[in-house]
Amino acid sequence: MASRTRVRSTARNTLLLTLTSALAALATGCGSTDSKGDGGSGAQAKRGKPVVVVTTTWEGAFAKAAGAQDVKVIVPQSVHHAPDYDPKPSDLAAVASADFVLYAPFEPYAAKIKEAAGSKAELVEVALDNDADKVKAEVARLGKLFGTEAAAAKWTASFDTEYGLVAKDVQAxxxxxxxxxxxxxxxxxxxxxxxxxxxxxxxxxxxxxxxxxxxxxxxxxxxxxxxxxxxxxxxxxxxxxxxxxxxxxxxxxxxxxxxxxxxxxxxxxxxxxxx
Structure with missing residues (x-):
């Protein structure tokens, strides 16, 4: 089992290293700035419209709840166990233009994705837990990070209402x-x-x-x-x-x-x- 894990890890690392040079060229070709010298995605982040790349739909849902509108999911829904996914060149290209990259602790390749893509994105670890109190705390944290606090607060209010209705229905x-x-x-x-x-x-x-x-x-x-x-x-x-x-x-x-x-x-x- 350990040897199989090492083989998978070695293959993934090789893939990431192979793609680094290509993505560096991509970043150079796409690295135009606005009149103030800020990259396009950085300017969006300052306006509260961050470009967010997430490893799975779970992190993606947290990001959307927090107010992010431009969210790219790396791991397809068809992949049942996210840590087994091998990133594609298009995944790394998406990371290269992101403001934030969201991942979970059990997805150890996220940092390698960012490194291989040469991204200046902020790598954010998300505590994935659907416990209502933990969800609300994480959404508030991400909203503050994204500069979308108002949107996060609005979502939380709707969540409280919906959660209360579902809980009441189940408990009945x-x-x-x-x-x-x-x-x-x-x-x-x-x-x-x-x-x-x-x-x-x-x-x-x-x-x-x-x-x-x-x-x-x-x-x-x-x-x-x-x-x-x-x-x-x-x-x-x-x-x-x-x-x-x-x-x-x-x-x-x-x-x-x-x-x-x-x-x-x-x-x-x-x-x-x-x-």
Missing amino acids: AWPGGKSPAVVSQVFSTWSAKLAGATTVGTYGPEAVTPAQLAELSAKKPALVLDNAHMSTGTVLPDSGARQVEIVNYPGADLDLLPVYRNAGAELKKAMGKAG
């Missing part, structure tokens, strides 16, 4: 009017909070061990909230718990709100069957 579906006991994958705990569920245990991101299986099954959860992007199959077989696949990544429209609506619908469906 509690079996017997009682908060269900759930086991959550560590990156899906936000959905338990949305449902007002009682979390009796968590697992992951590693596969559940036999000891964990026995421990979690003994908690007698009604639901298992799995991570659709890292699923290893049925988590607690023979436990009687109904498994719900929670999707964290937004769609191509970079809209976070459907993530909550869809999770709410799946939770209601599962609780109805569990009841």
Whole structure:
């Protein structure tokens, strides 16, 4: 496994180094400035219209919520595990003209992309978590960084309204009017909070061990909230718990709100069957 990882890493580094010279030439050819001597993207950033390149739709949705209008997503939605993606020349060209490059800690190639592209963009690590409070804090932070605080505040107000409606709807579906006991994958705990569920245990991101299986099954959860992007199959077989696949990544429209609506619908469906 380690050798395969080294081979993949070596191949990716070779690709990035090979493209560096070509992108440097591209940057030279496209490096015109305005009358004040500022690059076009830099001027946009100062006007609160930053050019933002993001690794996935998840970071893209955070950027859009924060007020960014010019957002380029590198990793296609068809790629289930972002760290396995190998950047293309067009990806690096996009980075070369960006004001900001947004990435997550588990996407280690982001810094190499920026270096290979010769970009002066600011590399911004985003804490990807759909917990409502964490989302709002991150959107506010990005809005301040982009100079789009007003847009970020407006989005947050609409988010609070929508989140409240979804949470109320899901919690009205509690079996017997009682908060269900759930086991959550560590990156899906936000959905338990949305449902007002009682979390009796968590697992992951590693596969559940036999000891964990026995421990979690003994908690007698009604639901298992799995991570659709890292699923290893049925988590607690023979436990009687109904498994719900929670999707964290937004769609191509970079809209976070459907993530909550869809999770709410799946939770209601599962609780109805569990009841």
